[in-house]
Amino acid sequence: MFHPASSAHENLSFRAVARHFLPLLRPFWFSLCWAVVAMVFDALLTVLRPWPLKIVIDHVLSHRSSHVPLFANWLDHFSGGRVAVLYGACAANLLIAIGTGLLTYSYTCALGDVAQRLVFLLRGRLFAHMQRLSLQFHDHQRIGDLISRLTSDMQAIQDIIANGSILLFSNACLLIGMVALMFWLNWQFALAALAGAPLLFWTVFQSTRRVKAATRTARASDGLLGSVAQETLTAIRIVQGLAQEEQQDQRFQAYSTTSLHAYLETVRYQARVAPLVDLLAAVGLVIVMWYGTTRVLEGSVTTGDMLIFFAYVTNLYSPMKALARLSDALNKASVGAERITEVLCIDQGISERNDARAVSRVGGSIEFRDVSFWYEQGRPVLSHVNLQIAPGEKIAVMGATGEGKSTLVSLIPRLYDPGEGSVLIDGEDIRTYTVQSLRDQISLVLQDALLFRGTIYDNIAFGRTDASDEEIIAAARTANADEFIQRLPDGYHTMIAERGVTLSGGQKQRIAIARAILRDAPILILDEPTTGLDAATEQKVVEALERAAARRTTITITHGLAPLRLADRVLLLKGGRIVEERSFQT
Structure with a gap:
């Protein structure tokens, strides 16, 4: 028997979810690959945004040699003068902005198109499967919960593909790019600046597990909530005729209260992460200010290097905060995918033999x-x-x-x-x-x-x-x-x-x-x-x-x-x- 509010979600393997979702993604492989490539290049250009200003500070204002990816040797031997370098840095800044804008437009459209079409296919497949499940399934299943899987669970998946995947992948690429360049510039400086990152990742991981459990409870409660609403409105004549509005209000409120508490729990878990991110970001900036200033005074790093670290540490924790906030959407989509797969995994019950044949017209005995x-x-x-x-x-x-x-x-x-x-x-x-x-x-x-x-x-x-x-x-x-x-x-x-x-x-x-x-x-x-x-x-x-x-x-x-x-x-x-x-x- 099928029980949507049971612990079956927890036992549903990732392989089972992938088996039903990956075939639907095959027609969109090109769009997905292009979106990934575009996000990688967008992250790369975003990582390079502070570098034109570093070049201006080190080569134009201070006239010092500094680390610049690919162009360090060329800049050291450039004979065009400081004004030409300034113009080049300004042009580079504009080109980076244009490039990131075009790439963002491209992958946003691609992923939005994939999300809409995937949900279109998945919703049609789920509805068709529901129609063909045996009456023994439908006899024990709440209609409102099935409708919830066709609507809100689908919407959660659509949102995570169209928007969440952009936040997840682009911020992940941005983090990797910034950390890599920080270590390339000065690995001791990078270690000092990232001292608080492990604690943050551990906190986010622990919070994500708890948020997912609360989200699972909330989604199950939403399904029951929809069932009560559907049953009540379908039988509104008998409800009003027997003056049972108050009783149905109480049933609705009971399920609504369970859903409310579960969602409030997710809010509390997420709220704990943001202050920690801000605190760790402040600690990172303090370390950069102290360590960077002392090294600039010693002459071991340039002012431009310190600017890069300031920019990266300031921006480094923003993607972490975005990823922490994204955990709610990720968990909703994950639970939604589990709930959809749970139905798709149910055997239709009334199956056809391999040798079954079509009959055109029976005699009627x-x-x-x-x-x-x-x-x-x-x-x-x-x-x-x-x-x-x-x-x-x-x-x-x-x-x-x-x-x-x-x-x-x-x-x-x-x-x-x-x-x-x-x-x-x-x-x-x-x-x-x-x-x-x-x-x-x-x-x-x-x-x-x-x-x-x-x-x-x-x-x-x-x-x-x-x-x-x-x-x-x-x-x-x-x-x-x-x-x-x-x-x-x-x-x-x-x-x-x-x-x-x-x-x-x-x-x-x-x-x-x-x-x-x-x-x-x-x-x-x-x-x-x-x-x-x-x-x-x-x-x-x-x-x-x-x-x-x-x-x-x-x-x-x-x-x-x-x-x-x-x-x-x-x-x-x-x-x-x-x-x-x-x-x-x-």
Whole structure:
């Protein structure tokens, strides 16, 4: 069973995350490589920014020889005069600014493009995978948490690629470049200036571990928070009708409080790092001031060298602070990647055999051969069910709530697979058919006629999007739906609110029946299709069902008597077994 708030995140290996993410990055290798190269050169140019001023101080003002990468010997023997060196230093400063600007624009655009396209691909893959996971997964999963993975977790990954990677890599390159040049200039001076860096790195490392644990808790709480909001707003009629707003407020606040405390914990950990960085930066500057000044007075280093160290130490701790602040975004992205990978690693449950074949049109005979099923081991829902249904036969299944009626019919389209035994269509185990082709042979009309936000036309055509206008209207007429559709303001193009709340129960059922008729599948499954309807509406729905069931193998789950008009046989299910069977015809 899948538990999003469990410790599974901690056990998820980096290899598992990489296995799902790296293939998606392959189309963007060129853009990523170019971004890396651009950031390296940008860091190199940024590291060189203080050097033109060093040249001016040492060669123009002091007229002393000093260390300058690549140009030291040329500058010492340059005969163009001090003014020419000054102009050259000014031009170099401008060129560095132009170069860093162009490079920054280039890699920012490249990484932004990669981030958007990667998340586009990843979100589509995750949504497709979620749709294909077994009902056993969805039965135990909160919708709000899944939505959180599709939205906020994706956003965290997008942010870290588009912005965080720039801060991380460019600052890392900048640190490496500055430290390397500091050691190249004077390794004793560099060691003195960087005396506090190890303590800072250790503090940041320890803080990052704690921030990630707090972030993981916060993201799990956010998922539960979204679930409560989604459940409440979906059932807003019953919440307001029973005056339970206060209770739902308390549930929402409980999860919100957990999320708040976790996020405040991350804030506290991050807040501890900034003062330490500032303190260590001040210590570094004091050391540079004292050590540098004494060495300049001794003549062992130049004023320009001290300027470089001042500039680097001042800027050295800024990237460290940026990297420390980046830990929050990194942890959010890391936890988001874990949560997404956690879902992607879940087996779909309903898998196809390697030799599964597509079936074009079945005759409609159905057989349950010694079928048993359980949601939890040791608690069977169906026990050794044997049943044969002839092509075109109409079966009604009755029984008390919880006796396994819906589970029985759910095995036919392989929404679940039996724990033992097999289901056969036309004498063949349905597992020998591809899932898509098997479900193409089946139409469903459920107790809760699920309609999507969109037009009535779109909802009828949902199961067969290539249907013509004439076929859709004909299906609606057969389902007794055309009469009320024509009275609506925009007819078939009238917009339906989410879950069809703007229509009556009977109207929703007739649209669902029209959808099943249009699908024209040889097997029809009806799950409590008339529950909650008044007598007049029930009569219209049953008439529509009779037309829909014509020449089709039909299985109807019902508690009422009206749908029994459809049945050739009635089965009574009790304790997961068929305990009674009799013919029933009008």
